[in-house]
Amino acid sequence: MKRIALLGMPNTGKSTFFNRLTGASARIGNWPGITVDLLGAKILLGADMVEVVDLPGLYDLHGFAEDEQVVRRFLQNNPVDLLCIILNATQIDQQLPLALQLCRLGLPAVAVLNMADEAERLGIRFDTGVLAAGLGCPVCSVSAKYGQGFPETRDTLRRVLGQRPSTDTRALQADFAADEALIAEAEKLLARSVTIPRVLEYDLTERVDRIALHPIFGIPLFFLALFLLFQAVYTLGGPLQDGMAWLLEGFRDRALAPLQALLPGWLYGLLVEGLYDGLGTVASFVPVIVLFFLGMALVEDSGYLSRIAFLMDALMAKLGLDGRGFVMLLMGFGCNVPALMGTRVMRSRGLRLLTMLIVPFSLCSARLQVFVFLITALFSPVHAPLVLFALYVLSFLTAFATALLFKRRLGSNEPLLIELPPYRLPTFKQVALRAWHEVYHFLSRASRFIIAGVVMIWLLTHLPPGAAAAGPDTLAGMFGAWLEPLLRPIGIDERMAVVLLFGFVAKEIVLGAMAVVYGLEGDALAQLMAQQMDWVQAFSFMLFTLLYTPCLSTVATLRSESRSLAFTGFSIVWSLGLAWLLSFIFYQAARLLGF
Amino acid sequence: MTMVRLSELPMGQQGIIEDVDAEEHFRQRLQALGFRIGKEVRPIRQALFGGPLQVRVGSVNIMLRRNDAALIHVWAEG
Numbered sequence: 001m002k003r004i005a006l007l008g009m010p011n012t013g014k015s016t017f018f019n020r021l022t023g024a025s026a027r028i029g030n031w032p033g034i035t036v037d038l039l040g041a042k043i044l045l046g047a048d049m050v051e052v053v054d055l056p057g058l059y060d061l062h063g064f065a066e067d068e069q070v071v072r073r074f075l076q077n078n079p080v081d082l083l084c085i086i087l088n089a090t091q092i093d094q095q096l097p098l099a100l101q102l103c104r105l106g107l108p109a110v111a112v113l114n115m116a117d118e119a120e121r122l123g124i125r126f127d128t129g130v131l132a133a134g135l136g137c138p139v140c141s142v143s144a145k146y147g148q149g150f151p152e153t154r155d156t157l158r159r160v161l162g163q164r165p166s167t168d169t170r171a172l173q174a175d176f177a178a179d180e181a182l183i184a185e186a187e188k189l190l191a192r193s194v195t196i197p198r199v200l201e202y203d204l205t206e207r208v209d210r211i212a213l214h215p216i217f218g219i220p221l222f223f224l225a226l227f228l229l230f231q232a233v234y235t236l237g238g239p240l241q242d243g244m245a246w247l248l249e250g251f252r253d254r255a256l257a258p259l260q261a262l263l264p265g266w267l268y269g270l271l272v273e274g275l276y277d278g279l280g281t282v283a284s285f286v287p288v289i290v291l292f293f294l295g296m297a298l299v300e301d302s303g304y305l306s307r308i309a310f311l312m313d314a315l316m317a318k319l320g321l322d323g324r325g326f327v328m329l330l331m332g333f334g335c336n337v338p339a340l341m342g343t344r345v346m347r348s349r350g351l352r353l354l355t356m357l358i359v360p361f362s363l364c365s366a367r368l369q370v371f372v373f374l375i376t377a378l379f380s381p382v383h384a385p386l387v388l389f390a391l392y393v394l395s396f397l398t399a400f401a402t403a404l405l406f407k408r409r410l411g412s413n414e415p416l417l418i419e420l421p422p423y424r425l426p427t428f429k430q431v432a433l434r435a436w437h438e439v440y441h442f443l444s445r446a447s448r449f450i451i452a453g454v455v456m457i458w459l460l461t462h463l464p465p466g467a468a469a470a471g472p473d474t475l476a477g478m479f480g481a482w483l484e485p486l487l488r489p490i491g492i493d494e495r496m497a498v499v500l501l502f503g504f505v506a507k508e509i510v511l512g513a514m515a516v517v518y519g520l521e522g523d524a525l526a527q528l529m530a531q532q533m534d535w536v537q538a539f540s541f542m543l544f545t546l547l548y549t550p551c552l553s554t555v556a557t558l559r560s561e562s563r564s565l566a567f568t569g570f571s572i573v574w575s576l577g578l579a580w581l582l583s584f585i586f587y588q589a590a591r592l593l594g595f
Numbered sequence: 596m597t598m599v600r601l602s603e604l605p606m607g608q609q610g611i612i613e614d615v616d617a618e619e620h621f622r623q624r625l626q627a628l629g630f631r632i633g634k635e636v637r638p639i640r641q642a643l644f645g646g647p648l649q650v651r652v653g654s655v656n657i658m659l660r661r662n663d664a665a666l667i668h669v670w671a672e673g
Contacts, residue, residue, distance in 0.1 A: 059627030093653050094629045205656075206639075215643050310658045314646030317660070323647070347620075415621045415663045417628065420649060420656040 001042070002161055003051045003079065007071065007102055008086030009095055010057030011421040013114045015039075016430065017086050017144035018054040021154075038074070046158040052084075061101045067345075075105070082161050083109040089119035089126070089141070090422065092194055096186040099135055104182070108160050109137040112153060116141035118422075122203070130193035145427055205422040212304070218311045227389055229295045233288060234372070234385050240287035241372075245522045248280040252521075266462075269469075274458030275451065277521040278512030284522065285369040285511070290439050292365055296334050297434040301426035305330070306418050313416065319400055320407025322416045325355045329399055332362025334438060336554045340561055348412035356562060357406060357571055358399035360550050363392055366507035367550070371542055373511055377526035378538045387539070391546055398547060398578060453502055453509035457516045460498070469519060476517065490544060490583040491537040500544065506551040536595050540587040547579035601636060601650065601667040609637045610669030617666040625667070629653045636669060 008014045022041035039054040055074055056067035085102050087095045092113070103109050113119070113126065132139040138156050142149035212218060256272050263271070299305065308330065309323030316326050324345065332339035339359045346352040363371075371391055375384045460476040467473035472481065472494075479501060480494025487497045495517050503510045515521045520528055533541070549555060549572050559568040604610050612634050615622050629652040630636070639649040639656070647658045 060623060063623055063627060091654055094655050098627070209640075209649075213640060213642070213649065215640070219643065306658070310642055310647055310649065313658070313660070314642055314644040317646075323658075413662075415617070415624075416647065416658070416660050417621075417624055417663070418658045419628065420658055 001049055001051050002081040003053065004082045004084050004157065004161070005075070005080045006052065006054045006084050006086060008057060008114075009059055009088065009098060011419060012057070012086045012088040012095070013144045014057060014086045015054065017112065017114055017142070018052065019433070020144050020147055020150060022052055038070075045154060045161065048161075050157075050161065053078075058098070060098065061105075080107060082157065083107050084157065085109055085111045085137075086114050087111060089113040089116050089124065090122055092119070092124070092126075093190055096190055097182055100182050100186050100189075103135045103137055108163070109135075110153075110156050110160055111135055111137055111139045113139060113141045114144050117143040117146065117148065125195050127193045131189070134189040134193060145424075145430070203422070208423050209307070209420075212307050213310060222308060222311060226392075229299075230388060230392065231385050233291045233295060234388060237288035237291050237372070238376070240291075241284055244287055245280075245284040248284060249522055252276060252280070269462065270455065270458055273519055274454055274516050277515045277519075278454030278457070278509075279451070281373075281511045281515040281521050281525065282369070282508060285372065286439070286443070288369060288372055289365050290435060292368065293334065293435040293438040294431060297431045297438070298426060299330075301424065301430055301434065303421045303423045306420050309418055310420065319403035320354055320410065320412070321351065321358075321403055322414070323418070324416070325351075325358070325403075328355055328359055329362045329396065332359045332364060333368075334365055335441070336360055336362055336364050336550050337557045340554065340557045343561065346414065348414040350410040351412040351414050353562060353567060354403055354406060354410035356558060356567075357410070357574070358402050360554055360558070360571065360575055361395050361399040361402065361547060363395040363546060364507070364550060367546060370503075370507060370510045370545055373526065374529065374538050374542060377529045378533065378535050391542060394543070395546060398582070402574070402578070453505055454512045454516055457498070457502055457509075457513045461517055486580075489588070490580065491533075491540040491587040492544065492583075493532075496533075496541060500541075500548075503545060504549055504552070506553070507545070508551075510545065534595075536587060536590040539590075540583045543586055544579045544583040547582060548576050596670045596672060598668055599671050600665045601638065601669050602648070602661045602664040604636075604638050604669060604671055606638050606640060608671060609635055610671045611635055612667060613670050614668040615666065616668065617663070621663070621666075628657055629655055630657075630667060636667070638664075 006014055006018055018039065018041075022043050038056075040051060042049055042051050044050075053074075055071050058068045058071050060068060061072065062068075083102055083105065085099050087099055099111055103111075111131070113128075119126075126139075126141070128139045128141065138160060140149060140153040140156050142153055212221065214221070252272070256276060259272065260268050305327050309327050311323075312326040313323035316322050319325075328339045328342050331342055336359055339362065340356055343352045343355045343359070346355065371388060375387050379387050457476070460479070461474050462469055463475050464473075467477075471477055476498045477494065480497045483497040483501070484494050487493075487500070492500065498517055499510055499513045502513045514529070515525055518525055518528055529538070555568060555572060558571055559565065562568060598613060599610070601610065601612075612630060612632050614632065615625055615630055617625060634652055636650055636652045639651055641648050641661075645661065647660045648664050650657050650659060650664065
């Protein structure tokens, strides 16, 4: 099968082009280094199946960034029949040297001018004939976002693939000395073939940046936007969540309850009270998670993330980090695992380890659902969003404090160089696709752990046979009693101790575990929690849940990304210790003050 | 025309790059983003608390820290 490699700089819309060309739902991001794993897809081009591989964004084929090395290694080790070079038409002057560099590899190539529509609005005119002659390959114009120009591009790709036989790529030897000559040639070609209006000064991006990057209002505006996002997730998600719970309970009463007469007691208990109630409690949070990821996708695809890096860099520099570290914390709000992998863009090992040390404190979506559940059960609707916001603030503060403590050992002065791409309004389809992709990941991760976890918890709370469900004689009761001396001082009882134990595996299980341990689900569980705990206990529990090890996937990622067992162990011990200490201080102080 | 460091160029004033005095890796990254000798650069704004600069080179906006911008020498008009 013939293979097409997609190449181009970050922020050229390469991922969008890939999605549009292949119809697959790849992750789309505005941040260099997000598409670290190589995405591939097989498509029908004319009469033949062709494999398309999306290579990481690169600035220079001879560059030394990790992504650039990945591209070189890929080209040296994998036969490629066609290079599809994606160029951002609005920044063609910056991109042409890379295009020339790639064309010089001697492989069949097609250059794609993406965002042709945006370039046209900016008054940039292309003489594609001259450009094609200069590059030595066909040139197509597309808008990957809106899908213009794709039939022609597919035709061109098919035609070029058909023309020449496969080339042996082992002969690829890039010529470093020729770089300067290429740049000079690019400028000459640019002058001959492209007309660019000199001033792009008063465009929309600059007008937005004057507000978004305002020296005084920039940072407050960012936090206001963050608060509004969470407020929206909470107020819109609440009713949706109730609706979902109502549906799930209805199904249980109508369809599952009659089974009680047909199935043996233990099997009904395991399937309905264990599996269904556990999964149902988690499933009722899907609407909140969907809303949350819609919001995140909107922020990420708009180009605002790199502005946040700009705004926060000065503060992060004092912590031994840089603006990218703050963005990784924000990415961690979705899931800590991709945020940890995102630190690959950092070259200095110290900086990378320090960032990886703080990312697990980022309040991820799995923890969010636990908090939304408990906060709704124990706090008034007026206080609820504030409590949630307080947890986000605490998540930042513990991350910052951790960085401050360890910056001497790990910090660095790695130069920081980030492009501030023009703002783009993501299309509805783009955001929806992205949100769906994230939710799908959440659900597949959740279902993997939850089904096993929930069954395990049901067994622990019902064995040995004859013991009262979730009573002190069960295995779970024994675990709880064993952990009790450790957790009593922070206001967590034996039953919640068992829940925390499973939360170590994945926070997605926590609610399912509560449902099984207490033998209730939905509203009934929420009411019981409100009787079992007061707000001080609940907040202490949430504080502990926020800070102790996020989940096994995070631990595994820490291990594989740091390639250090000692660092991984330290990260676990530090977060557990900090979780206990802060919960202890909070709980004891609140009790002393008479709450 | 006077020669200054990019970090010293007043906001909004244009300069022409004369020299990039950075170590090899960083120089390559700068070049790939358009910081090449003879190119026009213009600092647009600086973030609060001595934060990074936003610099326009060609049609691209780049953020870089002041100490890194000090490695770039430019000719300033006037």
